[in-house]
Amino acid sequence: MTISSDLEVHRQARATLIDEDRSLRRDRLERASDAEVKADHLVREIRAAEAATIWQQEHPSIPHPFPGMEFLTGREIIVKTRLFAILRKVRIPGMPKGALLHCHLDATVNASVLLKLALKQPALHVRVTERVTSSNVGSVLPEFRALPRNEYSDALGLTDDSYEPSSWVSLTNARKNFNSSLGGPERFDEWVIGAMMINPTEAYKTHNTIKKIWQKFTSTFLVSMGLIRFAPIFPDYIREFLKSSIEDGISYIEARINFLYKHMIGEDGKENVPHREWLVMFDRVLNEVKAEMKEQGRVGEFIGARIIYSTIRFITPEELKWYLEDCIALKKEFPHLIAGFDLVGDENQLKPLIDYIEPLLWFRQRQKEEGVDIPFIFHAGETLGDGSPADNNLYDAILLGTKRIGHGFSLVKHPKLIETCRQKGIALEVCPISNEILRLTSSMPMHPLPILLNYGVPVALCSDDPAVFGNMGLTFDFFQAGVLVASEVTGLSTLGQLARDSLEYSTLEGEEKRRALALWESQWNRFIAGILEEEH
Numbered sequence: 001m002t003i004s005s006d007l008e009v010h011r012q013a014r015a016t017l018i019d020e021d022r023s024l025r026r027d028r029l030e031r032a033s034d035a036e037v038k039a040d041h042l043v044r045e046i047r048a049a050e051a052a053t054i055w056q057q058e059h060p061s062i063p064h065p066f067p068g069m070e071f072l073t074g075r076e077i078i079v080k081t082r083l084f085a086i087l088r089k090v091r092i093p094g095m096p097k098g099a100l101l102h103c104h105l106d107a108t109v110n111a112s113v114l115l116k117l118a119l120k121q122p123a124l125h126v127r128v129t130e131r132v133t134s135s136n137v138g139s140v141l142p143e144f145r146a147l148p149r150n151e152y153s154d155a156l157g158l159t160d161d162s163y164e165p166s167s168w169v170s171l172t173n174a175r176k177n178f179n180s181s182l183g184g185p186e187r188f189d190e191w192v193i194g195a196m197m198i199n200p201t202e203a204y205k206t207h208n209t210i211k212k213i214w215q216k217f218t219s220t221f222l223v224s225m226g227l228i229r230f231a232p233i234f235p236d237y238i239r240e241f242l243k244s245s246i247e248d249g250i251s252y253i254e255a256r257i258n259f260l261y262k263h264m265i266g267e268d269g270k271e272n273v274p275h276r277e278w279l280v281m282f283d284r285v286l287n288e289v290k291a292e293m294k295e296q297g298r299v300g301e302f303i304g305a306r307i308i309y310s311t312i313r314f315i316t317p318e319e320l321k322w323y324l325e326d327c328i329a330l331k332k333e334f335p336h337l338i339a340g341f342d343l344v345g346d347e348n349q350l351k352p353l354i355d356y357i358e359p360l361l362w363f364r365q366r367q368k369e370e371g372v373d374i375p376f377i378f379h380a381g382e383t384l385g386d387g388s389p390a391d392n393n394l395y396d397a398i399l400l401g402t403k404r405i406g407h408g409f410s411l412v413k414h415p416k417l418i419e420t421c422r423q424k425g426i427a428l429e430v431c432p433i434s435n436e437i438l439r440l441t442s443s444m445p446m447h448p449l450p451i452l453l454n455y456g457v458p459v460a461l462c463s464d465d466p467a468v469f470g471n472m473g474l475t476f477d478f479f480q481a482g483v484l485v486a487s488e489v490t491g492l493s494t495l496g497q498l499a500r501d502s503l504e505y506s507t508l509e510g511e512e513k514r515r516a517l518a519l520w521e522s523q524w525n526r527f528i529a530g531i532l533e534e535e536h
């Protein structure tokens, strides 16, 4: 044998091996059109150029920037990049993101917008456990609540000497009279908004462990809940969520709503608005937004929204039965709105699915009796564990027939489960920014997303709790994913595949799904054409 024939044999074997190795990937470029391949190259060039320019420059407050770095620190660089402008609708049309399949409704509206909505409501009051001073303003948390008219307070404010701990002050007074030595009303806004978000110091310094950041994270929901769980605010909140999502290029939504509280506070300040009324409000706003889109000639940009019924995994198995019955009753009355069922909350601290196995199996039986179909769409494996209760949730979720898996961060440790997800088409709802801020990964290049994709597991990219993390819409997550799947093999078409799969693995069916995919496809083609026109 000559050297040159050895070489030829090696070359061929190499090409075959590479091809075999890549054969499972979900984002094979050969499916792409010529235009997409060109756009893909352009975007990769921009990404490489920006990695060598804007990400290499000195930034006064950012010591060692790099693409895919901690989101809360890198955010200010991200928004200056051309890549971000391409994905966001800065140049029309932006990237069509497909469906948002994993978000918690309580954390989907920008915190300052929520505060503005709240300030219009005279019934809303606020209290704290100790008078707010310059030394405790960083740690004391506001609690909000709408009160009945006869309990309205005329107390001056939270910073006055006369403030009695835990007494209610109207939101307007609390803001107006927030002591000027603390910074006045503007500081009040910052304080409230800061209590509803996670800041970089918390994520990367003071609360830099999974356990500690979850404590801060959980506290943000306690604060915002007092504002959202009020019937006069709820419809405006949903409208804002839907419209801001549409503006970011999201065409369909499956949002988790937390039904833990059995009632919302009504206009009269009493806790008397049951779950079905929440759905009536949701449906009304949904139809209004659709009508508005129609008027603007933008029907194709928004297919609709549904709800994944959720409660928190600290209730007892007995209590869960009540929620499961409630979910069935709502599904029967609003079949078009209820998309699935889930249990939420910190998997590392709260009850694993196996603790609820009896009621969950019973739920499937009850559905048959009632002639409804409510898929499980479980959170599972949002953990660094291996064989821990949170990690083991993956086994139970899959055995219970989960339609998708929320997070599934630890799935990559389980070869059999990866295969099952691939074969059965169980998609993962991957939330890269959430995972990083909640300390499962310290930067994007360490995230397991590319592993999942290369093993052929379908993935929908999601934002999880954008109001808390500051990743409103899906553009930031697509940006971070674009960096983390930054590979010599694929680029923009990977993002396209993620968006397409979000619709493919949604609970949309039949004609509705075909329409959603066809609309997405035409938006994608326009997006590609836009890149080719503007970026060469």
Ligand SMILES: O=c1[nH]cnc2c1ncn2[C@@H]1O[C@H](CO)[C@@H](O)[C@H]1O
Residues within 6 Å of the ligand: 104, 105, 106, 218, 221, 257, 258, 312, 344, 345, 346, 347, 379, 382, 434, 464, 465
């Ligand atoms: O990433 C997550 N994993 C699990 N639970 C979550 C996540 N994000 C939010 N929640 C939970 O949803 C409820 C608000 O509706 C909160 O209890 C919060 O803990």
